[in-house]
Amino acid sequence: MERFLKRKERVEIDIDNLPADPGLRPSIWSYDVNDRDRIRRAYLLKGPHQPKNHQFPQTRIGNIARRFNSKWFEDFPDWIEYSIQKDAVFCLYCYLFKPQEQVNTSRGSGDIFVGEGFKNWKHKEKLLSHVGDHNSAHNKARQKYHNEEIKKVTFENASVKLKLIAPKVQKEICSAMAAETLAVIMKDMNDSYFTILVDESRDVSMKEQLAIAVRYVDKLGQVIERFIGITNELSQALQRSDQDIINAMKLVQVAKQRLQMLRENGWEPLLEEVSRFCNVFEVEVPNMNSKFKTRGRSVKTSAEIINFHHYRVDLFYTVVDMQLLELNNRFSESSTELLLCVTCLNPSDMFTAYDKRKLIRLAELYSTDFSMVDLMSLDHQLSTYIIDMRTSDEFTSLTSIAALAKQLVKAKKNIVYPLVYRLIVLALTLPVATATVERAFSAMKIIKHRLRSKMGDAWLSDCLVSYIEKEVFDSIPNEVIMQHYHKIQSRMQSL
């Protein structure tokens, strides 16, 4: 039950019982200024009054009996209204949103759809001329109507009906939301270094999707990873090979060494172990010096090899080599070097990983960011920096490079050691973890499952940007998004 506080001179409005028949409605301008928006919203929720099963009465126009054609409801579904009381047609847009002076002054044909109602059934073209061009009073009223509709859909508890009838509006709002969210992210990035992270995955509709995120360090020294969109255009080129590489680096090196050792010395122990296992479970162990029998093929066609060769060369070496190759591909010499240099910045355990030579090497790898002069200054800065760090309480208990960056900014040491800080920013923007991208795909599953699976890529991307970047999105006032939406709208109309 909607009741509202009234001032003394104000007539109480029963919002649930506003006259539905357009012929019986008082002018919107006759209501109190404080009630109008509520009344507009109520009519907007109901939509145009279209009594489709009414027996429309005949009227003699000239010599011919004519009447309202219910097909016109289909021709102008969004605004046309029929009054049973007056046997006349009205316009919902213009009733609700046409400016007062235009409603009151002209009593001509233009406003008949708001005033006494149109009933010249012979002239359907008058309906078209009522709509007019994109600048017409009707279209201006229509725009206001849709803006109001959007507010309902987006920011309030919209009725299911409105949500469903306005998918196009929703898409456009999504697009405005995403654009504004991205604008905030871009502003925050300023001209800092950034990396673009790309990851590929299949969504529930088995379409390959590519998530794109940026990683950068903001003014407070914080590492920020932001999701910026999704596309399915690239795809197979990129493989999922990025894990938390820095932490895995040492393990990788160990793994490589162990694989190499296994290749050289591992065969005999492995064979022994397998044989022992087979004996326990009474499985027959083939004689390594017997001729190897290929399964499914005749003995004649297969090459004359013994079991030893087959198991050792064809299986054991092949598997080990594949593993080594895979590891080498993923962790090439150059990227391994780069990452090992990066780990030297790690502040854990009183900066034990610190290695000046490697840090200078890291700067050399980024020659566009560090000139020869920079490299020399860096050498000095590092020497002072490490003493400073190891003797300052606020730095000795840090455990990650990200925390180090934040603490440096907080203590304004990023100004004291600008080159060291530059190195840290560089290290932090390296795509060592793809948390954002991972997040994008799990969010995509939610959104795609909950909504329909057939969604345009653009809409999906827009939804995801706002959904994943909730914090950024929440910081944007609704008005900003509405303004953006209006700009798009008017641009589209002027086309």
Ligand SMILES: [Zn+2]
């Ligand atoms: Zn109109």
